[in-house]
Amino acid sequence: CGADMDALLRAHPYTLLMVGHIHNYSHSGKQLLEGVGGAPLTGAANYGYATVEQLAAGGFRVRQYDASTKQVVSTFTVP
Numbered sequence: 001c002g003a004d005m006d007a008l009l010r011a012h013p014y015t016l017l018m019v020g021h022i023h024n025y026s027h028s029g030k031q032l033l034e035g036v037g038g039a040p041l042t043g044a045a046n047y048g049y050a051t052v053e054q055l056a057a058g059g060f061r062v063r064q065y066d067a068s069t070k071q072v073v074s075t076f077t078v079p
Helices: 002-011
Strands: 017-019 025-028 031-034 048-054 060-066 072-078
Touching: 025 072, 031 048
Parallel strands: 017 031
Antiparallel strands: 025 031, 048 060, 060 072
16 A cells, blocks of 8 residues: 555645544654544543644645644644
């Protein structure tokens, strides 16, 4: 599956790739892995959510929030 996805992404330009399911959060370049949500909340894991804002000049601003404090814990911009 990984090689198929790599070939697909090389063949079709994209601005921001957003994926989930894996239960953690990370970002790199034009890729966002958002998987820290879920219900019910259990244990000491970090839970959160992201907002994605389309910018007037193009690109996106992503903000990652902590679910319990509602505070921004990470921000990045994709041109």
